[in-house]
Every structure is written in structure tokens, then in C-alpha cells.
Amino acid sequence: MKMKTKAALLVAPIALCAGAALAADAPANWSQHCASCHGKDGSGSTTMGKKLGVKDYRDAKVQAEFDDAKAAQVIKDGVAEGGKTKMKPFKDKLSDEEIKALVAYVRSLKK
Ligand code: HEC
Numbered sequence: 001m002k003m004k005t006k007a008a009l010l011v012a013p014i015a016l017c018a019g020a021a022l023a024a025d026a027p028a029n030w031s032q033h034c035a036s037c038h039g040k041d042g043s044g045s046t047t048m049g050k051k052l053g054v055k056d057y058r059d060a061k062v063q064a065e066f067d068d069a070k071a072a073q074v075i076k077d078g079v080a081e082g083g084k085t086k087m088k089p090f091k092d093k094l095s096d097e098e099i100k101a102l103v104a105y106v107r108s109l110k111k
Pocket residue numbers: 029030033034035036037038048052053054055056065066070071072074075079086087088090102103106
């Protein structure tokens with residue numbers, strides 16, 4: 001009985017880790033790394049988003065302002081204006097695959 005409880009306690013963290021690895025997909029990355037500024041829905045209507053002048057990515061006109069390559073480059077290298085970082089670079093945090101998936105995710109936010 002005692003052994004079984006121990007085994008269950010050991011298994012739980014492993015299951016949680018597997019969950020975290022699986023969650024490394026675009027919607028999860030968006031919520032974790034991007035939504036604080038860009039909003040869950042891409043509208044940019046967050047406190048940070050408004051302060052930084054984030055655009056509304058639900059708007060087709062805004063989506064047309066950048067192509068996929070530019071979006072990927074911005075996600076990698078970030079956005080700086082007048083020597084101030086507005087969006088930090090994510091190239092050390094996210095793989096090329098994850099960035100590609102995020103570009104597609106940004107596109108899917110268009111209404
Ligand atoms: C600290 C706030 C902040 C975070 C966090 C952030 N961004 Fe940005 N992002 C900005 C700002 C500011 C701009 C420039 C204004 C704009 O184009 O909306 C921008 C621009 C962009 C652009 C437009 C590029 C262009 O050429 O117009 C894309 C795409 C983008 N971000 C994606 C992301 C993704 C994906 C993440 C998460 C991995 C992310 N951002 C995280 C603030 C942020």
C-alpha cells in the first residue's frame with residue numbers, strides 16, 4: 001500500500017513534464033510568450049499592447065503589412081525603436097519550427 005502511493009507520487013511529475021513538452025505548440029506558445037502584449041485574440045488590446053502601440057492582427061490590412069518571412073524575422077530578432085526594445089527577440093527561446101508555427105498562428109487570428 002505504502003509502495004503504491006510512492007509510485008503514484010513519482011509518476012505524477014513525469015506525466016506533467018510530458019504535458020509541458022506536448023504543449024510546445026503554437027497556441028500554447030502564443031499564450032505564454034506573446035499574449036501579454038498581443039492579446040489572446042491578437043487584438044493587442046492589453047495594457048502592454050496599448051502602451052507599446054501593438055497593432056490589431058485581426059485586421060486584414062494589418063496582416064497585409066508584413067509577409068511570413070518578415071513576421072518570422074521579427075519573432076526571431078524582436079522589435080526595437082529608437083534604441084528601445086519594444087518586443088524582445090525570441091530566437092533563443094523558440095525553435096525555427098515553433099516560430100514557423102507561430103507565424104501560421106498569427107495568420108489564423110485574422111477575422
Ligand atoms: C513586450 C511586448 C511584446 C511581446 C511579448 C511580443 N510582441 Fe510582437 N510586437 C510587439 C510590438 C510593440 C510590435 C510592433 C508593433 C506592431 O507591429 O504591432 C510587435 C510586432 C510583432 C509582429 C509584426 C511584425 C511586423 O513586421 O509588423 C509580429 C508578427 C509579432 N509581433 C509576433 C509576436 C509573437 C509571435 C510573439 C510571441 C513569441 C510576440 N510578438 C511577443 C510587442 C510584443
